[in-house]
Amino acid sequence: MKLIRIHPEDNVAVALEDVRAGEQLFPDGLSVTASEDVARGHKIALRPIAEGEAVVKYGNPIGFAKVAIPAGAWVHVHNLRTGLSESAEYEYCPRIFPLPEVSPRSFRGYRRSDGRAAVRNELWIIPTVGCVNSVAAALVRENQHLVSGSIDGLYSFPHPYGCSQMGEDHAQTRKLLAALVRHPNAGGVLVLSLGCENLTQEQFRAELGEWDDQRVKFLVCQQCKDELKEGARLLQELADFAGQSEREEIPASELVVGMKCGGSDGLSGITANPTVGRFSDRLVALGGSTVLTEVPEMFGAENILFSRCESEAVFQKAVRMVNRFKDYFVSHGQVVYENPSPGNKAGGITTLEDKSCGCVQKGGSAPVVDVLEYAEPVTKKGLNLLSGPGNDLVSATDLTAAGAHLILFTTGRGTPFGAPAPTVKISTNTALYEKKGNWIDFNAGTVAEGESLEDAGDRLLDHVLRVAGGERTRSELQNAREIAIFKDGVTL
Numbered sequence: 001m002k003l004i005r006i007h008p009e010d011n012v013a014v015a016l017e018d019v020r021a022g023e024q025l026f027p028d029g030l031s032v033t034a035s036e037d038v039a040r041g042h043k044i045a046l047r048p049i050a051e052g053e054a055v056v057k058y059g060n061p062i063g064f065a066k067v068a069i070p071a072g073a074w075v076h077v078h079n080l081r082t083g084l085s086e087s088a089e090y091e092y093c094p095r096i097f098p099l100p101e102v103s104p105r106s107f108r109g110y111r112r113s114d115g116r117a118a119v120r121n122e123l124w125i126i127p128t129v130g131c132v133n134s135v136a137a138a139l140v141r142e143n144q145h146l147v148s149g150s151i152d153g154l155y156s157f158p159h160p161y162g163c164s165q166m167g168e169d170h171a172q173t174r175k176l177l178a179a180l181v182r183h184p185n186a187g188g189v190l191v192l193s194l195g196c197e198n199l200t201q202e203q204f205r206a207e208l209g210e211w212d213d214q215r216v217k218f219l220v221c222q223q224c225k226d227e228l229k230e231g232a233r234l235l236q237e238l239a240d241f242a243g244q245s246e247r248e249e250i251p252a253s254e255l256v257v258g259m260k261c262g263g264s265d266g267l268s269g270i271t272a273n274p275t276v277g278r279f280s281d282r283l284v285a286l287g288g289s290t291v292l293t294e295v296p297e298m299f300g301a302e303n304i305l306f307s308r309c310e311s312e313a314v315f316q317k318a319v320r321m322v323n324r325f326k327d328y329f330v331s332h333g334q335v336v337y338e339n340p341s342p343g344n345k346a347g348g349i350t351t352l353e354d355k356s357c358g359c360v361q362k363g364g365s366a367p368v369v370d371v372l373e374y375a376e377p378v379t380k381k382g383l384n385l386l387s388g389p390g391n392d393l394v395s396a397t398d399l400t401a402a403g404a405h406l407i408l409f410t411t412g413r414g415t416p417f418g419a420p421a422p423t424v425k426i427s428t429n430t431a432l433y434e435k436k437g438n439w440i441d442f443n444a445g446t447v448a449e450g451e452s453l454e455d456a457g458d459r460l461l462d463h464v465l466r467v468a469g470g471e472r473t474r475s476e477l478q479n480a481r482e483i484a485i486f487k488d489g490v491t492l
Contacts, residue, residue, distance in 0.1 A: 003027035003044060004270060004448075007059030012043040012075050014057075014266050014348070016448045019044065035072040040429070041266025041348030041412065043075040055080055058269065058361075060301065062354040075350070082351040084300050086330055092315045095307045097365035099285040100278075100454075105252040105461070107468035110150075110187070110245045113212060117254040118184035119405045119422065119468040121245050123147075123154040123238055125190045125231075126181055128204055129162030129197035132221055136192050139231045146239040150246050151187065152470075154235070157420060157483045163197040164492040174199055176375045176485050178207040179401035181216060185421060187245055188215055188238030190231065195222030214241045247470065253287030255468060256378050258399030258407040258421070259362040260294055262392040263341075265412025266348025267428040269358020271456075272410035272444035276426065277364035278457025279408070279464065280383060284366040289378050291402055292363045293386040293395045295325040300353030301360045305385065310367040317371035321387050328488070343413045362410065374486060375401035392417060393484035400483075406467055408460075414439050417482055418475025422467055425474060426460070441467075441474050 003013040005028035013027040019038040024031065030046055038044050043057065049069040054061040063080045073079070110118040123146060125136045136156035147154050157180065161173045177199075181189045193201055201220060208216075217234040221227040259276050261268055280290040298305060302322050309315035329335065340349045349355045369382035375398060378384050388398035392409075396419035399407050406421050412428040414436045427433040430445035442463050447456050467473060475481070 001027075003032075005030070005046065006057060006270060009056055009059045011046055011049055011056050013046055014270060015040050015042055015044060016267070033072045035070060036074050038074045039348065043266070043348065043350070045069045045071050045073045045075050047071050054083070057354060058357040060304070060353070060357050062300070062357060063351040076348075077345060077350055080350050082353060084352055086326055086335070090303065090306060090319050092309070092312050093307050094309065096367065097308070099281055099366060102282050102285045105286060105465060106249050107252060107255070107465045108247040108470060109250040109468055110184075111248055111250065112184050116184040117250045117405070118187070120152045120185040121150050121187040121242055122152050122185055123188045123190070123235060123242060124180070124183075124186040124420070125156035125192055126177055127156065127158060127162070128177060128191060128193045128199045128201075130158065130160040131163065131194045131197065132192050133158035135221060135227055135231070138228055139190070139192075139235065142228065143232055143235050146235060149243050151239060151243055155420070155481055157481070159483055159485055161485050161487070162199040165198060165489070166492065167489055169487050169489040170198060172374060172487075173485050174203060174207045176397065176401050178204065179375045179377065180420065180483070181208060181211070182377075183400065183403065183420070185405065187242030188235075189217070190234055190238060191216065191218045192231070193218070193220045195220045251287070252283065252465060253381070255283060255288045255464075256291065256403050256405050257283060257288070257464065258291045258293070258396070258402070258404030260392070260395050260399065260407065261297075261359055261362065261410040263411040263413030263415050264344050264347065264349055264355060264358065265428055267445070267448060268349075268410055268412050269361050270428075271447040272412070272426045272428040273358055273361035274453050275444040275447060275456040275460055276362040276408050276410060278453050279364075279460040280362065281364040281366050282457055282461050284364075284382050287381055289381050289384060290366075291372075291378060291384045291386050291399055291404055292360075293388040293398055294359060294390040295321060295387060296329070297352075297356050297359040297390045298322060299326070299356055300351075301356035304357070304360050305363060305368055308365070308368050310369050314368055314371060318368065318385055321371050321385065325387070347412050362408075372402060374398060377403045389486065391484065393482055394486050396423065397483040397485065406464065408464070410444070416475065416478060416480055418473070418478070418480035420481055420483060422473045423475045424464065424467060438478065439474055
């Protein structure tokens with residue numbers, strides 16, 4: 001099968017392989033002859049589409065024809081425009097879909113003293129200000145001997161903030177870093193400060209709230225003679241404490257899994273994203289939690305999620321989240337519909353609606369149980385929406401701060417980065433999986449080759465439980481771990 005018509009109402013199909021001009025194709029029982037070459041992931045008109053008529057994919061409009069488009073023609077940026085604007089009206093029209101039946105599952109994880117589950121037992125160094133990034137790096141480099149027994153690794157997470165910030169930016173930095181300190185995958189945390197930054201130790205401790213002083217230690221570099229020696233001493237204490245933890249059997253219902261995409265292509269919404277959606281439905285059916293973010297990549301497809309909000313109160317929170325992000329764009333003089341990157345467009349994605357309809361497939365069909373602010377922790381079992389931008393590093397950090405034990409990252413182009421939480425890269429196509437085996441953990445391109453989405457979802461659930469039980473992701477093996485903090489305001 002070279003073409004796939006995703007929904008019976010679609011007037012375009014997507015090429016699963018490169019198509020040559022003159023080829024006759026038979027998607028969904030129809031017959032169409034390609035009038036020009038069309039690359040894998042790109043769209044072909046199944047019938048004539050009049051100028052100004054909606055182009056429909058996933059059963060949803062993804063824009064309007066700029067000119068008349070004949071049957072068999074390539075449909076892309078040259079003849080398709082967005083239909084989005086800065087304003088939209090929303091009405092709560094709830095829909096409920098059944099969840100799959102799944103037998104109880106478990107993973108080999110760690111049990112923290114406060115009862116939370118973890119999938120890694122690591123030592124983390126969290127700088128409260130960018131000025132001490134080099135000290136954190138030196139402490140990691142000089143104390144790798146602590147990684148032994150049940151301790152899975154020692155890492156620091158540099159960033160440029162913590163000083164010269166005001167207002168909301170200062171508050172968001174403080175909130176994000178405190179959320180990372182609380183993350184259950186860290187069996188021990190060293191909070192590293194300089195001593196003269198805006199983000200003072202007193203502020204940070206107040207943001208953090210209660211903490212276990214065996215698990216969290218503080219070091220202010222300006223207050224000691226030798227910060228590397230003192231840091232090594234504190235890390236040894238943290239290692240002694242964290243090293244007491246051992247893996248044990250934990251129900252899958254305690255997992256929290258983040259979901260996002262990056263470097264998408266025309267197959268993202270056909271293979272990898274709906275595979276993640278099937279996984280999400282399975283984990284929710286098991287009693288677990290999933291988290292979907294990247295609000296700008298919901299624009300144009302938000303009603304697909306809004307209709308699944310479990311109550312009108314959750315629906316109103318979701319509407320506020322989307323509208324706030326639209327206001328954020330407008331306040332900076334930007335249009336809400338300019339999102340697909342050059343790589344997205346090269347892969348076959350034309351408009352933001354096109355991208356968004358594929359992006360929200362990761363949310364499966366489960367009810368939306370809650371809508372979270374930036375870096376707010378997950379507290380409800382089920383599918384959660386998390387406020388955050390589409391940027392890969394910022395949104396993956398946001399998911400980690402919300403408590404995601406691990407992150408599923410779908411991609412059609414490939415990327416080597418990793419979040420603080422184990423980051424499972426899922427390819428939309430087999431060619432990428434075979435080419436970049438050092439980046440990609442899981443191949444969803446098999447769906448384009450005949451594997452059912454249900455089987456792919458089962459396979460992904462198995463893979464996630466193995467990673468939760470200690471199997472290393474490609475980004476972990478490459479030591480790729482980064483954070484990025486959402487910033488909007490003035491830098492002093």
